[in-house]
Amino acid sequence: MARVLNRLESYYDAVPRSAARAEELGPLTLFVREGEGWPYYARPALGYAGDVSAAEVDRVRARQRELGAPEAFEWVAETTPGLRAAVEASGLTVHEHPLMVLEGEGLAVPEPEGVTVRMVDAGDPVLASAVAAPYAAFGAEPAPTASDQVAARLTAGLTRLAAALDASGTALAAGQHQPVGAVSEVVGVGTLPDARRRGLGLAVTAALVADARSRGVELVFLSATDADVARLYGRLGFRTVATALIAEA
Incomplete structure (x- = not known):
């Protein structure tokens, strides 16, 4: 499972870079949207799994406010377990989402009628x-x-x-x-x-x-809204491997 989570970390670091610039702020990376579109967030620097202080989270939040960006963080609980306490100490609310992967072809689902x-x-x-x-x-x-x-x-x-x-x-x-x-x-x-x-x-x-x-x-994944939605995706063969965390002001 560690190999899967490592592949996801590399993905999470790579995918925003097609539309955002990355600012390295200590153990955290802030992705700043270039042009219009959904704003991005901060997350742990690639390869960093150590502790993060509330002061380091506050520093990123100050930069987000300076840029007019949402004060938001996204990460995987099992990969960077030390971040949650710092984020909550900074005053943000953390939401949990089942992180699910599909490594096979996927199970068949009924073809909807009329569409x-x-x-x-x-x-x-x-x-x-x-x-x-x-x-x-x-x-x-x-x-x-x-x-x-x-x-x-x-x-x-x-x-x-x-x-x-x-x-x-x-x-x-x-x-x-x-x-x-x-x-x-x-x-x-x-x-x-x-x-x-x-x-x-x-x-x-x-x-x-x-x-x-x-x-x-080879590896398809998603973050489900909650356990009920995760059960629906389980009908396609997705399985929960970790917890995706999203923190917002």
């Missing part, structure tokens, strides 16, 4: 709908340039997008995976509220896994 589940590319007419669906699933509005940003990442090979479409071509659910070498993370899978409980999220995730495997990805 088409497929990959979406940069020039696809359903792109805007597929980008908007996860935002709506979580009660948010996409930025005006969200589709353009995703299209650019699709063209660059930095992300892959799958959607479950109704007969009119409207996305009812969508999600992405972000490959870096032989590792990829499934992210942002969301289903419109009135289309839930039809297996659309699982079908989208299965399509993302199949696409990742077809591109040579």
Whole structure:
């Protein structure tokens, strides 16, 4: 399991660098978004598993405030066990999420009725709908340039997008995976509220896994919202190997 966690640490350090600059602040790395898009966070420097002080966390938080970035940290509990106490001593709230991996092909899931589940590319007419669906699933509005940003990442090979479409071509659910070498993370899978409980999220995730495997990805992983959602992903063959922690002000 240590080998899997080490591969995930390398991935976590690499994936933000396609759209952010890294500032090394002692034992922590702060990723600063270049241009528009979701803001990034701070996390342990690659290879660092020692203790972190509350003062070192405070230093990063001060830099985040200076930059107008969210005061947020993400890390794996089992890899950097000493960080949580420092983050909580600094006054942040820590949320736990099951960290799950899939090393095989993935288990088959029923094909949802009345929808088409497929990959979406940069020039696809359903792109805007597929980008908007996860935002709506979580009660948010996409930025005006969200589709353009995703299209650019699709063209660059930095992300892959799958959607479950109704007969009119409207996305009812969508999600992405972000490959870096032989590792990829499934992210942002969301289903419109009135289309839930039809297996659309699982079908989208299965399509993302199949696409990742077809591109040579060996290790697919994700962070589930909670234990109930983790059980759903378990139906695809994902298993919990650790705990992803997210700290926010």
